[in-house]
Amino acid sequence: MGAVTLPRPPHRHDVLMSAIGLALGLLLWRLGLHMQGPQHAVFHSDWLMLVPLLVVAGLELVRRTLPRTALLVGTLALVADQLTRGNIATVLMFTDLVYAAVVYGTPAAARRIPVTTGLITVGVSLGFLAWWQEPEGLLVGVLTGLVSFAPAATGAIVRAHREAADAARLRAEQTALLAEMDRREAVVAERARMARELHDMVAGHLSAIAIHSTAALSLDDPATTREAMGVIRENSVEGLAEMRRLITLLRDGTGHEEPAPAPTLAGIGALVRQAETAGTAGGLAFAWDGPPPQDGGAPLPAPVELAAYRIVQESLTNALKHAAPGTVAVALDRTDEALTVQVTSVHGEAAPDGPRAPGSGAGLVGMRERAALLGGVFEAGPADATGGGRIWRVRAVLPVRKDDKEPSA
Template structure:
C-alpha cells in the first residue's frame, strides 16, 4: 500500500522556482546582509533548501511548514542571507492562514502583529534611533502583511463557497417546488378528468350492456337514448377540460366551474341514468333559502363529491333511494350521499377506487374531513322522504354513506 503524499503542482512550482531563484542569487553573489557568524557562502543554501522544501507542504501541512519555515528564517539571519528565503517565508505565512484551520487563521495574524510590535520596540530600545522603526516595518511586511492577505482571501473564498451552497440549495428547493407543483397539477387534472367523465362513461357502459343483453326494442331504444345523452355531455365536459389546459385566447376561454346551484340538473341526469336500475335520487338542501354562494373551490369540491357519489351509486347501489343532503352550520358545509347497499340486478360497471381517493383528496385540500363506508340503515327510510318509500329496502338493509365536511372560510382553502 503506497503511503506517498501527493503534492499540489502549484506548491511544487513555488518550491522549485524559489530554490532556483535562490541558487541564481547565490551564484551572482547577491546577499541580504554581511558580517554574520556563519559567513561561508555555502551555508546560505541550507535555510534556502529547507524553506523550498517547506513550500511543498504549504497546502498539505501548513502548520508544520510555518514552524519549520520560521526556524529556517531565523537560521538565514545568521548567514549572509538570501532574498529568496525571505520571500518564500512570506508565502508560507500566507498559506498557513489560507489553508490552515479556522483557529490558526484567527491566531496567526494576531501573533504576527504582536511579533512585529515586539521587534519594533526591541530594536528601538536597542539602537535608540528612529531608523530602528524600519526594522519593525520590514518585520511587518514579512509576517503581518502576508497573514492579513491570507485572511482576506480566505474570507472571500468562504463567502464564495457559502454563496455557491446557497445557490445550490435554492436550485434544489426550486426543483422540489416545481416537482410538487407538477404532481399537484397532475393530481388535480386526474380528479377533474375522473369526476367529469366517469359519470357519463359508467352510464354508457351500464346501458350498452343492457341493450346487448336484453332482446327488447324498447329497452334498446331507451338505452341508446341514455347512451347518446351521456356521450354528448361527456364530450362537452372533455371540451371544458381541454379549454382549461389550453393556452388560448378569449375564444378558447373555458366555461365556469360547476357549483351547487347545478345539483338539480345533476340529480335529474342521475335519475335518468339510474331509472332502469331502480334508483331514485333526491336532494335535501338544509342550508336554507337565503344561503349565498360559497367560495369557488368549496362549491366545486362539493359538486364533484356529489357527482362521484351518484356515479358510484349508479355502478354499485341496490335499487332504492339515493339521497343527497346539504347542510351549513357556521363555517362548515356538510355534504352527505346515502344509497342502499346490496346486490343489484342487471349490468354493473367496474370500479377502480380512484373515485374515493379523489373525494378524500378534495376534502383534504380544503382542510376538511371525508368518510365513506357501510352502515346500518337505522331510520334511513324515514329520513329519505317519500322519494324512496316504494323502491325497496326495508329497515334491515344496510346503506353506503359518503360524508364530507368542508370549511367554507377563504383562509382554509388550499386549492
Template sequence: MAVRPLRPPRFDVAVALAGLLGGLLLWGFGLGVRPGDDPMVLFGGRWALLVPLGVTAGCELLRRTAPRTALLTGTLALAADTTTQGSIATIVMFTDLMYAAVVYGSPATARRLPWITGVLTLAGMLVPYAVWRVPEALLIGLVVGALAFAPASTGLIVRNHRDAADAARLQAEQTALLAEMDRVQAVTAERSRMARELHDLVANHLSAIAIHSTAALSLDDPGTSKDALTVIRENSVQGLSEMRRLIGILRDGADDREPSATPTLDGLGALVAGARANGLDVTLDAGH
C-alpha cells in the first residue's frame, strides 16, 4: 500500500472546496432534499443543514490522509443531515468518502466495507418491507445501496486494478534488475576470459623474447644472433597484434573472430612450430 501523505493533497482540497461551494450554492437557492414541512425534518431551520455540509466538506480533506476517520465522521454528519432538509452536496461528498475509504484505506477496511454495506443494503430492503408490507419500503435498501454499497464496490474494483498494476510493475522491475545482473556477470566473465587470454599470449611471447635476447647477448655468433633477433621480432609483432586485437574487442564490445589462442587441431602444427622456434624440444605424435 502506498504511503499516505501527511498533508491533504491539492486534489482533496479542491474536492472539499467544490463540495462546500456547491452546497452553499444550493442552500442559497433554497434547494434541499426534503421540504421543510416533512415529518422527518427535526431541524427545519434554514441554517441547520450547513453544519453537516461543513463537517462533510472538512472530511474530504482527510479522504487520503485519514480515510477511516473521515468516513466515520462523514457517516455521523450524514445522519445529522437526515434530520434537516438535507443537501445533495452532503450526500455526494459522503459517497466519495466511502469510495476513498476503500481505495486509500487499509487492506482490512477495503475487504470489509463492501461486505458491510452489502449486508446493510439487503437489511434496508428486507426489514422495512417485512414491517410495512408495502413495495415502497424496498426503496430504503436501494438508497442505502446507492449511497454506500455502490461506491464501496467501485472503490474495491479500482483498488484491485491498482494493486495488480503495482504488482506487474514490481515484477517488471525485478525482471529488469535480474537481466542487468546477468549482463554484468556476463561482461565480467568475458573480461576475465580476455584478461587470461592476454596474459597467456603476452607471457608466451615475452618469454620467447627474453630467452632469445639472452642467447643473442651471450653468444658471439652473427648467425645465432640473427636467428634470435628474427624470433624476437616475430614474437614482438605477434604479441603486439594480439594486444591490439584484444583492445579492439574491449572497445567495440564484440568480436566474431575466434581467438588465436584457442587450441584447435588446425593450429596444432603452427603451435608446435612456434614452440620449437622458441627453443623447446617438442614432437608431434600423429598416432594420438
C-alpha cells in the first residue's frame, strides 16, 4: 500500500484570522448589526446568518493550502449571506479569500482572477445602472469592486513583488556561485603558475647539487671532490637567491626588496654556461647559437621571452638528469610570427653512465602549459637517430602577435 499523505496543518496566521473574523461576526450578530434591513432579505431567520459566517471562517484555515477551493466555496457562502440580512465579517473574510487565491494559487489563477473580478465589477455597474436608471446603481458596482477586484489586484501586486524578489535572490545566488567558481579557478591557476615558477627556478640548481654530491661521494679523488663541492656551493647560493626573490614576490609587496625583473633571452647564455659547468661530470657538452637577431630592433613580448627562457632552463635541467654523454644543442629562431625554441640532446638506449638526478615528470607538463598559455605548440620526444643513439628533441613554437609587441624605444 502506498504511503498516506496527511494534510498540512493550517498556518498560525490563518488560524488567527479565522478566529478574529468569527469573533467579530458573532459580536455583530449578537448586537443585531446587519448589512441590510428585513425588507431586503429573502431569509429572515437570524440563525441562518451564522451559516455563511461559519463556512467562510472555516475556509480561512485552508486559504494557503486550498486557495481555489476556498474561493469557490466562499463565493457561494457570500451569495447565501446576501440572501439573509448579511454580516460584514463574512464579506471581509471573503475579500481575504480572493487575495489568498491570487497570492497562493497557481500562476494561471493569479492571471485569471483579477481579470474575471474586473469584468464582474464592470458588468454589475452597468447592469444596476441600466436597471435602476439612477446613478446610485454605480455604487453597487463600486462595492462589488471593493469586495472582489480590489483584493484580487492587491494580491497580484504582492505576488509580482514576491516573484521579483525570488528572481533577484536566485540571480544573486547564481552570481555568488559563479564568483566562487571564478575564485577557485583563479586560485588553481595561480597555484599552477607558482608551481611552474618554483620548479623552473630551483630544479636546475638542485639537479646540479644532486649530481655533484653523488660524484663527490662516489669518487675518491680530492681534486674532483673539491671541484664538485665548489659547484654545489655555487648552485646552492644561486638557488637560495632565487628562492628569496620568489618569496619576496609572494609577500605581495610587503617586503622591502624590489621584485627581480623577469628573465629574458639575454640570460640564456648564462644558463648554458651554468649547465656546462654542472654537466662536465656526466660527459655533456653544450652548444649555443646565440640569441636570435632583433629584426628592426623590436623586442619580443615579455611573456614570450619568459616562456622561452623557462623552456630552455627546464630542457637543460632534463638534459643534466637524463641525457647520455654528448652534445646538448640550444637553438632559437625568430620570425615575425613566432619564436621557435629547440633543445636537442643524446638519449641513449641504456642508462647513461655517471651520476644522475631523479626526475618527477613535472617539467614537461610545465613547459607544455607555458606554450599552451601563449597559444603555441610544444613537442618533446625522440627525433632522428644518429651515432648509434637517439636524439631527444624539445621544440616549442611561441606565437608573437603583432598587437602584443612592445613598442621600440
